[in-house]
Amino acid sequence: MLAVAILVTACGAGSTESSLESRAQGINKSLMCPVCPSETIDQAQVELAAQMRTIVLERLAAGETREQILQFFVDRYGESVLAEPSKRGFNLLIWVAPPVGLLGGAVLLYVILLSMRRSAQGRLTEQPSSVPVATAEVLEPYLERVDMEMESMGVVGPGNTAEKGRD
Amino acid sequence: MAELGSITLLLALILAVYAVLGSVLGAVRGVPQLVESSRYATYAVPVALSMATFSLVAAFVTRDFNLEYVAAHSNRAMDYVYTWVALYAGNEGSLLFIALVLSIMAALAILLAPHSLKESMPYVNAIMMAVLTFFVAVMVTMANPFDTLPFTPPDGQGINPLLRHPGMFIHPPVLMTGLIGMTVPFAFAMGALISGRNVDDWLDTGRVWGLVVWAMLGTGLLLGAWWAYTILGWGGYWAWDPIENAALMPWLGLTAFVHSVMVQKRRGMFRMWNIALVNISFTLALFGIFINRGGPVPSVHSFGASNLGWVFLAFLGFSLLFSFAVFFFRYGALKGSRPLESMLSREAAFLVNNLLLLGVAFVTLWGVVFPLISQLFRGVTVTVAEPFYNQVNGPLLLALILLMGVGPLLPWRNASWRSIRKALLLPATVSVAVVTLLLLLGIHKPYPLIAFGLCGLISGGILQEWARGTRVRHRKGENYAIAFGRLIAANRPRYGGYIVHLAVVFLALGITGSSFFSTQKDVVLAPGEETEVGEYTIKYLGGITQERPDRIESFNTVEVSKSGEGTRQMTVWRAFYPDFRMISTKAAVRSTPVEDLYVVSSETLEDGRVVFRFLINPLVWWIWLAGPVVIVGTVVALWPERQPSLARSRLPRRVEPAPAGMD
Numbered sequence: 110m111l112a113v114a115i116l117v118t119a120c121g122a123g124s125t126e127s128s129l130e131s132r133a134q135g136i137n138k139s140l141m142c143p144v145c146p147s148e149t150i151d152q153a154q155v156e157l158a159a160q161m162r163t164i165v166l167e168r169l170a171a172g173e174t175r176e177q178i179l180q181f182f183v184d185r186y187g188e189s190v191l192a193e194p195s196k197r198g199f200n201l202l203i204w205v206a207p208p209v210g211l212l213g214g215a216v217l218l219y220v221i222l223l224s225m226r227r228s229a230q231g232r233l234t235e236q237p238s239s240v241p242v243a244t245a246e247v248l249e250p251y252l253e254r255v256d257m258e259m260e261s262m263g264v265v266g267p268g269n270t271a272e273k274g275r276d
Numbered sequence: 277m278a279e280l281g282s283i284t285l286l287l288a289l290i291l292a293v294y295a296v297l298g299s300v301l302g303a304v305r306g307v308p309q310l311v312e313s314s315r316y317a318t319y320a321v322p323v324a325l326s327m328a329t330f331s332l333v334a335a336f337v338t339r340d341f342n343l344e345y346v347a348a349h350s351n352r353a354m355d356y357v358y359t360w361v362a363l364y365a366g367n368e369g370s371l372l373f374i375a376l377v378l379s380i381m382a383a384l385a386i387l388l389a390p391h392s393l394k395e396s397m398p399y400v401n402a403i404m405m406a407v408l409t410f411f412v413a414v415m416v417t418m419a420n421p422f423d424t425l426p427f428t429p430p431d432g433q434g435i436n437p438l439l440r441h442p443g444m445f446i447h448p449p450v451l452m453t454g455l456i457g458m459t460v461p462f463a464f465a466m467g468a469l470i471s472g473r474n475v476d477d478w479l480d481t482g483r484v485w486g487l488v489v490w491a492m493l494g495t496g497l498l499l500g501a502w503w504a505y506t507i508l509g510w511g512g513y514w515a516w517d518p519i520e521n522a523a524l525m526p527w528l529g530l531t532a533f534v535h536s537v538m539v540q541k542r543r544g545m546f547r548m549w550n551i552a553l554v555n556i557s558f559t560l561a562l563f564g565i566f567i568n569r570g571g572p573v574p575s576v577h578s579f580g581a582s583n584l585g586w587v588f589l590a591f592l593g594f595s596l597l598f599s600f601a602v603f604f605f606r607y608g609a610l611k612g613s614r615p616l617e618s619m620l621s622r623e624a625a626f627l628v629n630n631l632l633l634l635g636v637a638f639v640t641l642w643g644v645v646f647p648l649i650s651q652l653f654r655g656v657t658v659t660v661a662e663p664f665y666n667q668v669n670g671p672l673l674l675a676l677i678l679l680m681g682v683g684p685l686l687p688w689r690n691a692s693w694r695s696i697r698k699a700l701l702l703p704a705t706v707s708v709a710v711v712t713l714l715l716l717l718g719i720h721k722p723y724p725l726i727a728f729g730l731c732g733l734i735s736g737g738i739l740q741e742w743a744r745g746t747r748v749r750h751r752k753g754e755n756y757a758i759a760f761g762r763l764i765a766a767n768r769p770r771y772g773g774y775i776v777h778l779a780v781v782f783l784a785l786g787i788t789g790s791s792f793f794s795t796q797k798d799v800v801l802a803p804g805e806e807t808e809v810g811e812y813t814i815k816y817l818g819g820i821t822q823e824r825p826d827r828i829e830s831f832n833t834v835e836v837s838k839s840g841e842g843t844r845q846m847t848v849w850r851a852f853y854p855d856f857r858m859i860s861t862k863a864a865v866r867s868t869p870v871e872d873l874y875v876v877s878s879e880t881l882e883d884g885r886v887v888f889r890f891l892i893n894p895l896v897w898w899i900w901l902a903g904p905v906v907i908v909g910t911v912v913a914l915w916p917e918r919q920p921s922l923a924r925s926r927l928p929r930r931v932e933p934a935p936a937g938m939d
Contacts, residue, residue, distance in 0.1 A: 134796055141659050147517055149661065152510035154859050154878055162798075188656055193663040194646070199654050203646045207639045207668045214631050222624055225616035249748060256752075 133166045136175055139192045140165070140182055149192055278343050281331035281422040285372075288324040288379070289412040291317045295405040303398035303471070311398045318386055318401055321408065322379040329376055332369065332421055336362055342428040345369055345421045351434040353825055361439045364448055367584065368421035373449065374565070375411040378456045382408065385460050389481060393464070396474045400467035407459045410591050418584060434826060437853045437860040443503030451496030451523055455561045457489035458526055461533075462558035465551045466599065469606045475547055476540070482554070483537045484914060490530040491910040497523055498903045509850075509861035509876045511796065511891040513899065516665040521640045522564035528637040529557030532630040538769075539623050542688060545614050546627075548607070553630070555599040560637065562592045567644075618690040625683040632676045639668050666791075674726060677784055680777055681707075681733035684741070699737075706736030727788040731781045738774050764912060772913025779905035782898040789871075789895025801834075802885040809890040812873060813837050816888070817845070821880060827851040827860075832877045832886050836866070848877045872896045 137151035142158040150158040150165075161182070168178050182190045194200035295317040302310030332345070336359045341347040349362040349369070364370040382404040389397055415421065438444070461482045468478035500520065501513035514520060533553040539546045566588035616623055643660040650658045685699040710732035711725055719725060742760065745767075749759035764771040797809045806815035819832035829851035837843040846864035853860065863876040874891035881887070 130797070134798075139663060141661060147515070147659075147661065148510075152508070152512070152515070154509065154861075159878075189647075189659045192659055192661040193667075194650075194658040194660060199650065200658060202649075203642065203658075203660065203664070204668075206642060207635075210638060210642075211631075211635050211672070214635060218627055218631050222616060222619055222627065226619065253752075 129166075129169055132175070133162070133169050136165050136169070136178055137162055139179065141190050141192050143186045143190055278331065278335060278340065278422045278424060281328045281335070282420065284324045284328040284331070285412060285416055285420070285422065288321050288328065288375070289409065289416055291321045291324060292379075292405045292409040292412060295321070296402045296409060299398040299402040299405070303402075311401075314398070314401055314405075315386055318379075318405060319383050321405070322376065322383050325372070325376040325379050325412075328422075329363070329372060332363060332372065333359060339432070341430070341432050342424050343421075344423045344425050347425060347429050347432040349432070349435050351432040354432075354435055358435050358440060361444050361448075362435050364452070365435055365439055368415065368419045368423075370448070370452065370568075371411055371415050371419055372421050374452055374456045375408060375415065377449075377453045378404070378408050378411065378459060381453075381457055381460055382463075385463070385481075385485065390477075392477045393468070393474050393481065396464070396467035396471040396478060398467075399470045400463045403463040403466050404459055407456075407463075407595075414584065414587060418587065434855060437827070437851065437856055437858055438507065440860070441503060441507050441862075443499055443507065447496060447499035447503050450492055450499060454489055454493030454496050455523060455526065455564050457485070457492060458530070458558045458561035460485045461489065462554050465554040466602055469551060469602050472606060476544065479537060479540055479550070482550075483534065483541070486530060486534055486537065486554075487910055487914055490527065490534055491907060493523065493527040493530065494906055495903060497527060498900070498906075502900060502903075505896070506863050506865065507861065509859075509863055509878075509889075511794075511863070511874050511876065511889065511893065513790075513896070516640075516643070516662050518567055518644050519564075521644050522560075522567040525637045525640055526557045526561040526564055528633045528640075529553060529560050532633040533557060535626050535629050539626050543614050543623065545616070545623060548603075549630075551603065555603070556634070559592065559596055559599070560641075562588070562595060566592055620686070620691045620693075620696070622683065622686045622688045622691075625679065625686050629676070629679055629683065632672055632679065636669050636672050636676070639672065640665065643668075670723065674723075674730065677727065677730045677734065677780075680780060681730055681737055684774075684777070685737055699740075702740050703733045703736030707733035721792055724788045724792045727784055731784050731788075734777060734781050738778055741774065742771075768915050768917070769913045772909045772911070772915075775909030775912060776906055777909075779902040779909060782902040782905060786895045786897070786899030786902070789898070790893040793894045795892040797890045798887070799890070800881065800885050800887050802883070805885075807890075810892045811838055812890075812892070814875075814888075814890060816886060819877075819880070819886060824851075826855065827853045830877070830880055832880075832888075834864075834875060834888070836873060836875075846873075846875050848875050850877050867897050867900075869897045870894065 134151060138149050140150045140161065142148050142150045142153035142155065142161070144157055145153045145155060148158075150161045152158075164181075165178055168181070173181075179191060188195070194203050196204055295314040298310045298314030298317065302308065302312075302314060332343075334340075335343050335346050336350055337356065339346070339350070339352060345366055345368050346362075349365045350359070354362075362369070364373040382401070385404065386397065386401055389400070393400070464478045464482045464485065468474040497520070500523075504515070505511070505513040533550065536546050536550055536553060540550050566585060618624070643664055646660050647657055650656060681703060682700070685696065685703070687695065707729045711729040714725055714728055742763070745763045746756060746760045749763055750756055754762065795810050797807070799807050801807060801816035803816055803818040806813055808814070813836070815835045815837075817833045817835050819830055821828065821830040829849065831847055831849055833845055833847045835843055835845050844866065846866060848864045849862040851860050852858075861876055863874055865875070866873040872891070872893040874889075874893055876889050876891075878887040878889065
C-alpha cells in the first residue's frame, strides 16, 4: 500500500498518471463497499474500502481493464458489490422498465389529450378555426382601459396607484 | 417526569380517536355539536403532545437515564444544546416529533380553513386525526419514548457524532415536517371528495398548504445535501441513497401538483388528476417515513431494522386502499371539466411536466425497490446506486429543464406556431450564444452543453418576461425599479413561480458543473510536502492529534495558493469516536461562485503523513444559493393580497376572448 501511495504522490500532474488516477476513481465509484450500508468504495472511509481502492489502482497499473477489475470483485463479493446492476439477464429488467414505462406513459398521455380534444371539437361546433391569441401586446390597450375605468371608479388596482379614500 | 410523558401520550391518543369518530359521526348524522367538539379535541392534541415533548426534554436535561431513550441518545458529557437533536435522533423520539408537528399543522389547518369549506372540514379533520392516531398508537404500543429500563445506568451512550453538526439542527426537523405535512393537502383533497362538495374550493387551501409543504421538503432536501457535503467527507452532496430518494419522490409528486393546480384554478380542468396527484404524493411521503423506520432497504439513514417497518407498510397499504376507494366512489363528482383545445397549449405542457416529474419519481422508486425484486425472484441481491440513477434520470431531468424553458412561454388554450416562435426568439438566441461560448472555451461534452444551453434558454425567457412586464408599467410613468417591484406585487403567484424557476436554473448549473467538471485527487502528504491540484498548489503544513474524552481528533492545516490569488490556510477536522466506531469529518471548503476547493483528510499514517482528498467542484455554490431563492419565490407566490382586492378579484386581469358556443 505504501508503494502505491508513493507512486501516487511521486508523480506530478503527468497525463498518464492522472488518467490512471481518474480511471481508478471511475472504478471506485462503481464498486460498493461490502460492509457499509450504501456507500461506494470511493466514499467509504473504512479499512476495507481503502484496501479495495489500493487493489483497483494496482490492477489498473498492471494493465487490467475495467471489466476485469470489476469481475474480480464480483467473484469475491457477489453481484451486489457493483454499484449498478449488469445489463444482462434478469437485470436487464431494471434498465428496460424505465424507458418502456415512460413511453407507455407518453402514449397514454397522448391518447388522453386526443380524447380531451375530440370532446372539445364535438362541443364547439361553431368555433372559428383559430382563437386569437391573447399575448401581452394584444391585451395592453384593453388593460389600460380597464385601469383607467377602475381609476375613475375610485378602485385601487394593480395598474393605478390612486388611493382615493379606500383603504 | 416520565409518567407525565406517558400519560400525555395516551391523552393525545384518546383525543385524536375522539376527533376522528366525532367528526365523522357528526358529519354523517348531522350533529354539529359533535363536529365542533371534535375540532376542540384537535386543538387540544398539540397541547398534550407539547407536554409530552416537554417532559422528554426535561428528562434529557435532568439526565434521567432510567428512560431508555435518554440513555440511548445522551450522556453526562453532552452539551445541553444537543438536546434538541437528541429529541429526534432515535426512532421513538422522531415519531414524537412527527406527531407533534402534525398535530400543530392540523390545528392550524382547521383554524385557518376558509368558511367556504364548511362541509368538508369534518372529514378533513377526521383524516388528519386518523393519521395522527396511527403515529401516536404506534408510539404507545411499540415505540414509546418513555419506556424505562429495569435499572438506571450511571451514564448514557451519548449522541451519534454525525448529528453534532449545525445542519442536523435543521435538516431533519424541516424534512420531517415536510414529509408529514403532506397529510394536510391530502386531507383537504379527500375531505372535499368525501363530502362531495368543494371539489374546486379545496384547491385554494390545498395550493397554499401544498406550496408550504413543497418548500419545506425542498429545503429539507437541500439542507441534507449541504450536510452530506460538509460532514460525510466524500465531496458529494447527493448519493441517490434510498432515504434521500424516499424524500425526493413525494417532493416530485408535489412539484407536479403545484403545477397542475394552476390548470384547475385557471380553467377548471384536471380535477381528478389533481386529487390523484395529492394521493400519490401522500402515499410516497408515507413510504418515505416507512423506509426510514427500518424497512428492508439498507441506508446510511435508517434507524435500524425492526418490526415497525411492517406496521408502517400495513398503514401505507390501508391508506392507499382508502384513497382509491374514495376516488372510485366519488368519481362522478369530479367530471365535467372543460375540454382541451390544443395539444400546443400550456395545459398540455403542464401534463407533460407531470409525466416527466412522475417519470423521475417512478424511476427512483423502481431503483429503490428493484433489489428486493431481484432478491425475491432470483435470490441474488443487486445494488442500485448512483450510476443507475444518473444514467436513467439524467435525460428525464434534462427534458424537464427544456420544458421549464418552453412551457411558461406557451399561452393558455391554444398557441400558434408564430406566437411561439416569437416568444422563443430571444431565449433561444441566449441559449445558442451560451453553447457557442462554451464550445469556444473548449467544453465538448454533450450533456453539460445541453444543460447549460437550456439554462440560458430559461433565464432568457424569464428575463424577457420581466423586462416586458416592467416596460409596460414603465410606460405608465413608474420608474423601472418601482415598476418591477409593483409588477411582482401585482402577479405574485406567477412571479413567485419565475423566481423559483430561476432557483432551479441555479440548481441545474451547480449540479451540471460539479457532476461533469470535478477534479478529484487523493494523495498522501508528509508535513511540508506539496502537490498540485488543478491550478492550485497545496502544501501540507502540519497537524495535531489530540485525545478527548469521547473521541480522538486531528486537525490538519494546508496552505493553498493559486497564481494571482495569494495564499490561504485551510484546516480540516477529523475525529474517530471509539464508542460509536464512527468517523466524523469536517471538510475545509473554500467556496466561490466559480468553484469550490474542497479539502478533507482521511487517515493519519504512523509516519506522520496524512491521506488527503482534494476536490475542485465547479459551481457548487449555486446549489446552495438555490435554497434561499426558492424560499423567497415561495413567499412571494404565497403572499396574500391586501383585502380591498375585492374589486380586483372581480375584475381579473385575464382577458380571454370568449368564442361563441363555449359554456
